[in-house]
Structures are given as C-alpha cells and as structure tokens.
Amino acid sequence: MHKNKRIITASEAILESTEQYLDKFKNFIVIGEGVNDPKGIFGTTLNLFKKFGNTRIIESPVSENGITGISIGLSMNHFKVLLVHQRVEFALLSLEQIFNNAAKSFYVSNGTHKVPIVIRMIIGRGWGQGPAHSQSLETIFSHIPGLKVLMPSSPYDAKGMLWSALEDPNPVLIIEHRWFHYVRGYVPKKNYKVNIDKPALLIKGNNITIVANSYNVTEVIFSSKILNKFGIYPEIIDLRVLRPLNIQLIIQSLRKTKNLLIVETGYKQYGIGTEIIAQISENKLVDKIKSISRIGLPDHPTPSSRSLAKKYYRSSKEIIYEVVKQLNLNLELKKKIISYYKKKLPSTKVDVPNPEFKGPF
Amino acid sequence: MNNLEKRILMNLLKIRLVEKQISERYAEQLMRCPVHLSLGQEACAVGVCQSLNIADQVYSSHRCHSHYLAKSGNLKAMLCELHGKRSGCCGGRGGSMHLMDVSVGMMLSIPIVASIIPVAVGAALSFKLKKKKNIVVVFFGDAALEEGVYHEAANFASIHNLPIIFVCENNKYSCFTNIENRQPNDDFTRFAKCHKIKSHKMSGNKVMEIFYKTKDIISSIKKNPSPFFLQLDTYRNVEHCGPNNDDYLNYRNNNEISYWLQNDPINLYTEFLKKKKKLSDKTLDKIILKLNKEIDEAFLFAKNDKFPKIDTLDKFIYAQK
Numbered sequence: 001m002h003k004n005k006r007i008i009t010a011s012e013a014i015l016e017s018t019e020q021y022l023d024k025f026k027n028f029i030v031i032g033e034g035v036n037d038p039k040g041i042f043g044t045t046l047n048l049f050k051k052f053g054n055t056r057i058i059e060s061p062v063s064e065n066g067i068t069g070i071s072i073g074l075s076m077n078h079f080k081v082l083l084v085h086q087r088v089e090f091a092l093l094s095l096e097q098i099f100n101n102a103a104k105s106f107y108v109s110n111g112t113h114k115v116p117i118v119i120r121m122i123i124g125r126g127w128g129q130g131p132a133h134s135q136s137l138e139t140i141f142s143h144i145p146g147l148k149v150l151m152p153s154s155p156y157d158a159k160g161m162l163w164s165a166l167e168d169p170n171p172v173l174i175i176e177h178r179w180f181h182y183v184r185g186y187v188p189k190k191n192y193k194v195n196i197d198k199p200a201l202l203i204k205g206n207n208i209t210i211v212a213n214s215y216n217v218t219e220v221i222f223s224s225k226i227l228n229k230f231g232i233y234p235e236i237i238d239l240r241v242l243r244p245l246n247i248q249l250i251i252q253s254l255r256k257t258k259n260l261l262i263v264e265t266g267y268k269q270y271g272i273g274t275e276i277i278a279q280i281s282e283n284k285l286v287d288k289i290k291s292i293s294r295i296g297l298p299d300h301p302t303p304s305s306r307s308l309a310k311k312y313y314r315s316s317k318e319i320i321y322e323v324v325k326q327l328n329l330n331l332e333l334k335k336k337i338i339s340y341y342k343k344k345l346p347s348t349k350v351d352v353p354n355p356e357f358k359g360p361f
Numbered sequence: 362m363n364n365l366e367k368r369i370l371m372n373l374l375k376i377r378l379v380e381k382q383i384s385e386r387y388a389e390q391l392m393r394c395p396v397h398l399s400l401g402q403e404a405c406a407v408g409v410c411q412s413l414n415i416a417d418q419v420y421s422s423h424r425c426h427s428h429y430l431a432k433s434g435n436l437k438a439m440l441c442e443l444h445g446k447r448s449g450c451c452g453g454r455g456g457s458m459h460l461m462d463v464s465v466g467m468m469l470s471i472p473i474v475a476s477i478i479p480v481a482v483g484a485a486l487s488f489k490l491k492k493k494k495n496i497v498v499v500f501f502g503d504a505a506l507e508e509g510v511y512h513e514a515a516n517f518a519s520i521h522n523l524p525i526i527f528v529c530e531n532n533k534y535s536c537f538t539n540i541e542n543r544q545p546n547d548d549f550t551r552f553a554k555c556h557k558i559k560s561h562k563m564s565g566n567k568v569m570e571i572f573y574k575t576k577d578i579i580s581s582i583k584k585n586p587s588p589f590f591l592q593l594d595t596y597r598n599v600e601h602c603g604p605n606n607d608d609y610l611n612y613r614n615n616n617e618i619s620y621w622l623q624n625d626p627i628n629l630y631t632e633f634l635k636k637k638k639k640l641s642d643k644t645l646d647k648i649i650l651k652l653n654k655e656i657d658e659a660f661l662f663a664k665n666d667k668f669p670k671i672d673t674l675d676k677f678i679y680a681q682k
Contacts, residue, residue, distance in 0.1 A: 066479045066513025073483020110452030111677040169680035
C-alpha cells in the first residue's frame with residue numbers, strides 16, 4: 001500500500017499516459033471511433049482533441065479494418081499510432097490487417113518495415129452486454145507471432161505498460177477489461193515505463209500458485225484475503241503479458257507450491273491455461289505436481305440476462321471453491337471457509353462491479 | 362524518340378521481357394512461388410509510374426511485377442526473391458507477391474485483395490501531416506472494389522483530402538470469374554463518385570495517354586490535395602496465376618481474346634513510334650537484345666545467389682529498439 005500517494009483509476013491512468021506521450025512526441029497520432037466524442041472512450045481519450053487538435057486525435061469513420069490499415073501505413077512512414085476500439089469485437093473486423101500486415105510486415109520485409117502501432121481494445125461486462133459486446137478474445141490475438149499482447153490489471157501498470165507499448169517498435173495490443181477501468185491504485189504523476197515481457201509476482205505465498213489476468217487479478221486478490229484468514233496463502237501471479245509468453249516465474253512458483261490454478265477472463269477451452277499447462281507438462285519443467293486446475297468461461301456465448309449471466313461468469317466464489325478442492329482441505333475447514341465467504345459477500349452481483357473491488361492494491 | 366519516349370519504351374519492354382523469361386523458365390522449378398504475371402498490363406504501370414518522382418510512393422498487390430519494375434525496383438533483387446534467395450528484395454521471405462524496394466519508393470505489395478489500399482491511404486495521411494508535396498499511388502485489380510476495405514479507405518481519403526491516386530487495373534477477371542458475374546456494371550468510377558472522389562475511366566493499354574492523364578492528375582493534386590480514382594481497362598495475356606496461357610479452359614471468349622491481342626500495349630506503342638518514324642525495327646531489335654542481356658545476367662545472378670541462412674528463420678519476428 002502506498003500511503004499518502006496519489007490514487008487514481010485505471011482509466012485516468014490511461015488518459016494521463018496518452019496525454020504525456022502526445023506532449024513528448026509530435027509524430028504521435030490517436031485514432032478511433034469515439035476518441036473525440038463527449039465521452040472519450042470511457043474517459044480514456046477525453047478532451048485530448050481540445051489540446052492537440054483533430055489532426056492528431058482523429059475521429060474515425062466506422063471502418064475498423066480501414067483505420068487499422070491506415071494506422072499501419074502511417075507507422076511505416078515514421079508515425080506512432082494509438083488505435084482505440086470500444087469493444088474487442090469491433091477489432092474482429094480488422095483481424096485481416098492485424099494478422100496479415102501488422103504482425104508480419106517486419107518479418108516478410110526482412111526487417112525493413114516496422115509497425116509501431118498500439119491497439120487498445122476493451123472487453124465489456126455487465127449490464128446485459130450480451131454475446132457480441134463482452135468477449136474476452138485475447139487468446140486469438142496471442143496466437144499470432146509478431147504481435148505483443150498485454151492485459152494490465154492495475155492502474156500503475158495501465159499507465160506504465162501503455163508508455164512502454166508506445167515506445168515499442170512492434171505492434172502491441174492492449175486488452176482492457178471494462179471493469180478494470182474502475183480499479184483504483186497508486187500512479188505516479190510523471191511518465192514511466194514498466195516491463196512488457198513477463199508476468200509479475202503480486203503476492204508471495206506457499207500453498208498454491210494462482211495465475212490470473214486482467215480484472216480477474218482483482219477477484220483473486222479478494223479471494224486470497226479470505227483464504228489467508230484460514231492459514232491458506234496463495235502465491236499470486238499477474239500474467240500481464242500474454243505474448244511473448246514467459247512462464248519462468250510460474251515455474252519457479254510451482255516448484256515451491258506444487259499446486260497451480262489459472263484463472264482467465266476468456267473461454268477455458270483453448271485458453272491461456274491450456275498453453276501454460278501444456279508448456280509445463282511437455283517440457284517436464286516441474287516435478288511432483290500435486291494439482292492443476294483452470295477457471296475460465298464455459299463453452300457458450302455470453303447471455304444478456306443477469307439471471308443467466310450469474311452462472312456464466314466466474315468470480316471469487318469459484319476461485320475459493322476451486323482452491324479448497326485442489327488443496328483437498330478437510331470438511332470442517334471447507335465449511336468454515338465457505339460460510340465465512342458467504343457472510344463476507346452474501347450476494348455476488350455479476351452484472352455490476354462490486355464496490356469492494358476498487359482497490360487500491 | 363525523345364528521352365521520355367525512350368524511357369517509356371525501355372520500361373515497357375523490360376517488363377514484357379522479364380515476364381516472358383519468368384514464364385519460359387518457370388518449368389525449371391527454380392522459382393518455386395506462385396507468380397501473377399503482368400503480361401498484357403504493362404502500360405498501366407509504366408504510364409502511371411513515369412509521371413512519379415522517386416519520393417512518391419507506390420503500393421501494390423499480388424500482381425506487382427510491373428509496378429515494381431516501372432518504379433525502378435532492382436531487377437536482381439526481384440529475381441532473387443522469386444528464386445527464394447538471400448539477395449531477394451525480402452530476403453526470400455515474401456516471394457513474387459510481396460515485391461518492394463523502399464530505396465525507390467516501391468514501398469510494399471500485399472497479396473490479400475484490397476488489403477494494401479488502407480495502408481497506402483495511411484501513407485498519404487503521413488504526407489499530409491508532414492506537409493510533404495508527394496503523391497501516393499496504389500494499384501489494385503477490379504475485384505478489390507468488391508471488398509469493403511476499399512470503400513473504408515476511399516471514404517477516409519476523401520474526407521481528409523489525401524494526396525493519393527487509386528489506380529484500378531480492370532482485367533475483367535477475378536481468377537476465372539468474369540466481371541459480369543460479379544458486378545452489375547464495369548464502370549467503376551461509380552465507386553469514386555459515391556465517395557466524392559474525382560475519377561476517370563480509360564484504356565489501360567495506351568501508355569502515352571495514361572502518362573499524360575496521370576501528369577494532369579498529379580499537378581491538380583499538388584495544387585489542391587484530394588484523392589483521384591483512375592480506371593484502366595486492360596487484359597492479362599496468361600493465366601491468373603502461373604506461367605501459361607489457360608484459354609483452353611474456355612472461360613474467356615475468342616472475340617474478346619483476339620480484340621485485346623490486337624490491342625497489345627507493347628505493339629500499340631511500338632507501332633505508334635514506327636509510324637512516326639521514331640523507331641526502326643533495327644533499333645527495336647537492338648534494344649531488345651540489350652535488355653535481354655541485362656535480364657539474362659540477373660537470372661544468372663539469382664541462380665547463383667545463396668539461399669538465406671537457415672538460422673535466420675526466426676529473425677525479424679520482433680523489432681528491437
């Protein structure tokens with residue numbers, strides 16, 4: 001905890017980083033549908049055009065594939081571009097440009113054409129977003145060599161990772177969970193970089209390694225605090241960087257805890273957990289593993305109705321139940337933990353962010 | 362022949378002869394990549410590119426040989442690329458559909474239909490933002506207009522008044538499928554008008570007319586930046602992809618084929634020069650001999666060039682700062 005230090009939300013941190021980068025680099029362009037509108041992409045681009053003008057903050061026609069190609073053309077001509085999509089699904093219309101041109105040009109051109117663009121996209125959740133506004137599709141992007149895929153979970157990382165992404169000479173995708181925008185935490189005023197090539201150890205522990213990404217990190221920390229009361233200390237790793245994937249930290253932790261739980265925002269099948277576990281097992285990287293488990297979304301689209309979404313989304317409840325199961329705790333302790341959890345969080349709403357989850361952490 | 366006429370002749374012939382040699386040598390199986398030859402469509406590339414300067418940028422698609430050569434792309438680097446060799450313009454990573462030579466403004470070719478168009482528009486936006494007086498030209502075929510991203514890019518170029526010429530080489534066929542089966546009308550200027558872009562439709566086989574038209578377009582863009590759409594009607598002499606003629610498959614009718622053969626862009630131009638007594642058969646033969654010598658040398662260079670080192674396979678996935 002950073003006492004007496006400035007606490008702001010992740011969306012404020014993203015706005016601040018963008019503004020500071022605009023101040024620093026003249027050939028930096030922000031483009032997207034809604035970047036100049038009165039809401040400014042959930043506040044993350046709010047009013048930037050008033051300071052920098054609409055030739056640097058470019059309001060785009062509704063042409064996702066087109067503006068992605070345009071951003072690539074700009075970047076090949078020595079511009080730095082930040083492209084913003086209000087939903088991940090909008091970017092699906094631009095997979096052609098992202099996969100064929102952004103990801104491959106440096107390779108195909110034998111190192112001639114760099115594509116330094118950053119694409120921010122947002123995962124929706126809650127208030128009945130439904131099947132086409134709430135997908136967590138990070139693994140699709142993570143499949144493609146040449147791309148970097150980041151998922152920050154704290155305001156500190158939101159600012160620093162965006163800065164590092166903007167300084168990176170490669171196409172970098174930043175996937176932000178909509179609820180992560182509300183997370184509050186310490187953020188220095190001055191610009192700074194943080195690494196964008198590996199996960200981070202958030203909380204040390206010894207019983208089980210929990211790896212989570214994006215907003216789920218908040219859920220895992222909340223769950224962990226409850227488990228701590230009963231002498232269970234999970235080691236928590238924030239995955240942060242999905243591509244290039246570096247599992248060293250996870251291996252080190254698993255060598256100690258022998259239990260691994262991966263909590264992801266997307267589908268469980270063909271998910272992040274699948275890749276991590278495959279790498280660990282096929283390379284026989286850890287001896288005497290006791291348990292491995294994954295928590296992810298079930299195999300069907302996101303329903304709109306909150307009564308259905310309740311069973312669809314995974315939260316602290318599933319995390320706690322899974323840890324209890326994995327560690328094979330005795331019945332009495334199990335009951336105690338679950339009843340404590342129910343008291344602490346009697347009715348988990350899945351369609352609005354819980355006020356408890358604001359941080360800072 | 363004045364200098365301009367000579368340059369145009371040399372360019373047309375060079376493309377024709379290179380493509381012919383690729384076609385003839387393809388069966389040797391040393392060029393193991395798909396080739397989309399520009400035979401029959403040379404005048405579009407030469408007419409447009411002769412009016413550009415070196416800082417103007419060209420972007421192209423799968424059928425990029427003519428654009429690359431017309432923009433003075435390095436011949437040896439092109440043939441090495443087709444042979445998959447180390448000195449290829451992409452180091453052997455792209456093949457025939459990815460030709461580029463940044464040193465002369467031949468920026469990039471991308472085979473996915475219409476995929477190059479927004480990239481070129483982005484380049485034009487960079488010129489505008491940097492207040493450069495240069496022009497971007499993007500070449501594509503008739504099928505690209507059936508892709509949504511053409512419209513996205515054209516609309517954007519129009520609202521931002523970007524200095525770009527959209528050059529559509531209409532050869533009437535998307536692989537084997539005639540334009541009549543794909544669109545209600547083969548006047549594509551309608552796809553410019555709907556985006557408030559000025560446009561012109563003309564023969565793609567009359568090189569001097571294309572040259573003068575492009576010059577006019579460029580001087581108008583330089584005075585008053587805005588995009589332009591140029592439709593060039595032309596024909597390919599061999600199959601969509603590969604070295605051979607495939608007319609035995611009967612997807613193009615004989616009248617059409619013979620009409621376009623009679624209007625072959627190289628013949629039209631050499632006949633024009635001969636009629637004006639600016640070119641003799643003897644001079645023409647001499648030029649062809651000289652060009653073939655250069656081309657033979659380039660093929661030999663490509664044949665003898667080394668393959669890329671195997672340990673470079675995973676190089677250039679990510680750029681370092």
